[in-house]
Amino acid sequence: MRAMRMNRYGAASVIREEAVPRPAPDRGDVLIQVAATSFNPSDVGLRRGLLRAVLPLELPYTLGGDVAGTIVEVGDDVHTLAVGDRVIGRVDTGGAAAEFVTAAADTLVVAPTAVPLTHAAAIPIAGLTAWQAVYEHACITSGQRVLVNGAGGGVGGFAVQLAKHAGAHVIATASTRSADVVRQLGADETIDYTAAPLGDALDGPVDVILNLVDLAGRPAAALMSLVRPGGVVVSATVALTAPAGSSVTAVSFVARNDTGHLASLVKLVDAGAVRVDIAASRPLADLASVHLDAESGRVRGKTILIP
Structure with a gap:
């Protein structure tokens, strides 16, 4: 599968598209076919190594902390989600800037139905x-x-x-x-x-x-x-x-991963009380360019990236 990875800390040019094996879900995990991930300003600090004291990365590292997608495989002991479910979540280990990503089932919630699944990638973080x-x-x-x-x-x-x-x-x-x-x-x-x-x-x-x-x-x-x-x-x-x-x-404060809060937010989106504003939709291969745009002050709102 294709994945946007960094093999070292540095400028946006360290982000490269690479071919990597498709992951398999461990116990309690699901495999998600990624519909979209999204860019967050903290991704720049992560890539430059400014956050390594609190969030050290195991390099090479696949970027992407937000995910929206469809479950294609479930691991053992997963009973709350099934193949075909459309989900969103915050993937604290990264990896969503790829065609597939694994995530713990208990960190995911059912995606809103009022917006396109790709747009829902803007919600979690x-x-x-x-x-x-x-x-x-x-x-x-x-x-x-x-x-x-x-x-x-x-x-x-x-x-x-x-x-x-x-x-x-x-x-x-x-x-x-x-x-x-x-x-x-x-x-x-x-x-x-x-x-x-x-x-x-x-x-x-x-x-x-x-x-x-x-x-x-x-x-x-x-x-x-x-x-x-x-x-x-x-x-x-x-x-x-x-x-x-x-x-x-x-x-x-630093926001924590909380599926209760995320599910409540999804309900507001489906009720029309909260709008998901997408400023730009770009191919996943453009991730390095998005980082450059962000560092130059050219990114507004949420940018989603689609494999």
């Missing part, structure tokens, strides 16, 4: 991150003013919708190329972060900030100052600490 930011860490409730900092990304698109679904008034930072889409996803207000400091554009403090971007050297205190006393800042990217003496709560 970005969707889980947004779900846990909104509902588990920020605990957003109806009537709150919520600032989504970085709404133009894949996580941001889901976060805007989930915060809106929770009843919040959503203010989203987005570039001019993303603003229209972010508004379509439910943002009540958009702020062009390139035009003026956030503090100048906001009409008063917010209850919650969801930070989904690298602050690029900007002081975290400036972000914290936008939250009312007793408010919450949740960061899925950089570690944040509330200033001494502040009543603001700062939470930094």
